[in-house]
Amino acid sequence: MLDPTASRGAAPVILEVRDLGKVYDASNGPVEALRGANLTVRKGEFICLLGASGCGKSTLLRIVAGFEQATQGSVAVYGCEVDGPGPDRGMVFQDYALFPWLTVEQNIGFGPSHRRIAPKEVAKLTEKFMAMVGLTAFADRYPHQLSGGMKQRVAIARVLANDADILLMDEPFGALDALTRSALQEELIELWRTTKLTVIFVTHSVEEAVLLADRVVVMTAGPGRIDCEVEVDLPRPRDVASVEFNALRRDVTRRLTSHIGGSRPVAATADS
Amino acid sequence: MSLQGTVSPQLDRAVATASVATAPTAPARVATRGRGRSLGPRLRAVALAVVVPLGLLLLWDVLVRWTGTRLVPLPSGVAVMMWDFAFGGIYDDAYSGSLPIHFWKSVQRVYGGFFCAALVGIPLGLMIGRIPLLRAMLDPTLSLLRPIPVTAWLPLSMIFFGLGPKSAVFLVFLGAFYPILLNTVFGVKSVDARLFEAAGMLGCRGPQLFRAVVLPAALPSIFNGLRLGASFAWILIVVGEMTGVPEGLGAVIMDGRTLSRTDLVITGMIIIGVTGFVSDRLLVLLSNYFLRWSPQHHA
Numbered sequence: 001m002l003d004p005t006a007s008r009g010a011a012p013v014i015l016e017v018r019d020l021g022k023v024y025d026a027s028n029g030p031v032e033a034l035r036g037a038n039l040t041v042r043k044g045e046f047i048c049l050l051g052a053s054g055c056g057k058s059t060l061l062r063i064v065a066g067f068e069q070a071t072q073g074s075v076a077v078y079g080c081e082v083d084g085p086g087p088d089r090g091m092v093f094q095d096y097a098l099f100p101w102l103t104v105e106q107n108i109g110f111g112p113s114h115r116r117i118a119p120k121e122v123a124k125l126t127e128k129f130m131a132m133v134g135l136t137a138f139a140d141r142y143p144h145q146l147s148g149g150m151k152q153r154v155a156i157a158r159v160l161a162n163d164a165d166i167l168l169m170d171e172p173f174g175a176l177d178a179l180t181r182s183a184l185q186e187e188l189i190e191l192w193r194t195t196k197l198t199v200i201f202v203t204h205s206v207e208e209a210v211l212l213a214d215r216v217v218v219m220t221a222g223p224g225r226i227d228c229e230v231e232v233d234l235p236r237p238r239d240v241a242s243v244e245f246n247a248l249r250r251d252v253t254r255r256l257t258s259h260i261g262g263s264r265p266v267a268a269t270a271d272s
Numbered sequence: 273m274s275l276q277g278t279v280s281p282q283l284d285r286a287v288a289t290a291s292v293a294t295a296p297t298a299p300a301r302v303a304t305r306g307r308g309r310s311l312g313p314r315l316r317a318v319a320l321a322v323v324v325p326l327g328l329l330l331l332w333d334v335l336v337r338w339t340g341t342r343l344v345p346l347p348s349g350v351a352v353m354m355w356d357f358a359f360g361g362i363y364d365d366a367y368s369g370s371l372p373i374h375f376w377k378s379v380q381r382v383y384g385g386f387f388c389a390a391l392v393g394i395p396l397g398l399m400i401g402r403i404p405l406l407r408a409m410l411d412p413t414l415s416l417l418r419p420i421p422v423t424a425w426l427p428l429s430m431i432f433f434g435l436g437p438k439s440a441v442f443l444v445f446l447g448a449f450y451p452i453l454l455n456t457v458f459g460v461k462s463v464d465a466r467l468f469e470a471a472g473m474l475g476c477r478g479p480q481l482f483r484a485v486v487l488p489a490a491l492p493s494i495f496n497g498l499r500l501g502a503s504f505a506w507i508l509i510v511v512g513e514m515t516g517v518p519e520g521l522g523a524v525i526m527d528g529r530t531l532s533r534t535d536l537v538i539t540g541m542i543i544i545g546v547t548g549f550v551s552d553r554l555l556v557l558l559s560n561y562f563l564r565w566s567p568q569h570h571a
Binding site: 097114158 | 473
């Protein structure tokens with residue numbers, strides 16, 4: 001679990017999740033969505049939370065984002081306990097959640113324009129991040145005029161423009177076609193490298209997790225909990241056809257499915 | 273139906289998923305609609321729209337001639353009346369050339385009441401939709417008052433505001449208020465919760481949310497409410513002007529009834545119909561402008 005590589009090991013801890021638990025009060029009794037989750041994330045790391053539905057990965061992410069309250073344990077960013085959403089943790093949703101009444105430009109400028117920043121500065125920031133995701137030509141388009149991939153680029157730029165420390169991504173490419181998804185995966189890695197962001201990325205695709213992450217956190221259901229963590233030491237850009245990649249993918253898949261096979265069906269908890 | 277009951281969570285979710293599901297097809301529709309609608313289809317639309325009114329006029333004419341009734345004038349008689357009402361020079365009675373003053377008085381009262389209703393209804397609806405405490409306090413009372421027909425308020429409103437235009441404005445206000453309020457509340461309650469989360473994680477919170485998220489997201493519903501409210505306002509002007517005001521289209525219709533001048537009554541009805549139609553088109557234009565981001569809401 002401790003990171004042996006010198007460069008990342010030296011980076012400060014940005015996020016500390018301690019013994020996190022969440023119980024929902026459903027109509028047919030309490031549902032335990034998450035139990036005893038511990039996670040330490042260092043600045044600049046790319047973490048993937050991997051698991052089947054009902055494993056609590058989205059719950060964990062949403063608690064870190066501050067959208068939901070944990071029933072047990074704590075989340076701290078730079079040592080400060082999280083109590084509600086904040087601009088230090090930017091979220092990218094699977095269904096984009098762009099503001100449909102704002103143009104691409106206005107969506108990206110939403111965060112800065114709601115802080116006391118001069119309009120000129122906001123425009124400069126917006127321009128920079130619009131260019132970074134390649135949407136300058138679409139500045140005046142409304143979300144309904146964009147493809148899914150473009151919408152997700154806007155959603156990412158919106159968080160970057162808001163100067164978030166941690167980028168939280170909840171199955172962000174789940175609704176996209178395979179070609180768009182792999183293009184966006186590449187772009188995301190490029191953005192992550194240039195901005196030196198910390199990313200926590202939720203996915204149920206083993207390949208996606210192994211392709212993107214420095215560290216894959218494998219989660220299992222019933223109740224949702226963290227099963228193990230797998231370091232991915234493959235050099236980037238990663239080759240999905242390589243022997244090493246596939247060996248690692250098989251290893252992660254085995255850890256992921258070893259629990260699903262025998263014990264019990266995947267519990268229907270409020271994961272999504 | 274109470275405010276609480278206007279939106280069920282299931283419906284809410286259904287609406288949300290439906291809008292997500294239709295989103296990918298939207299760009300194609302935008303391309304064909306809105307811009308560059310050529311003359312041909314537009315003429316066709318107008319032609320299709322006038323078929324039924326022309327047919328009704330013809331039926332009216334035939335039926336009056338066939339039954340030989342003297343109680344209902346022919347369309348041509350009403351046309352002459354309408355000309356005289358607008359420009360005078362034919363009958364030269366109390367109503368000749370008096371359309372502008374009646375029209376102007378009614379328009380003032382309708383829009384006076386309507387704007388008051390919007391001014392109170394929209395902010396109140398935004399707050400009731402967003403603040404549970406306020407909803408718990410106001411919802412039962414509003415649900416209790418709402419089923420009371422506006423016409424039932426007539427005697428009380430005459431006591432409150434006396435005989436005259438104020439009473440008419442009050443009735444118009446009451447009639448327009450509920451559709452505006454209820455649609456605003458509905459709009460606020462159906463805002464996708466994700467949008468609040470998105471605004472929250474971007475650092476927008478508290479009162480800022482009203483202007484940044486609640487108002488724009490509820491705007492489609494608010495415009496629905498405004499359109500309904502405006503049509504109710506025109507319906508109620510006739511009732512409102514029964515309260516003893518000398519001028520106004522409603523007063524003219526009431527006078528026509530007492531004087532057995534059916535041509536005058538029908539003239540008043542047609543003018544109210546046309547004005548209501550035009551004012552609704554204006555609202556649609558406004559709505560299309562403010563909702564240009566939402567192809568589903570273009571009318």
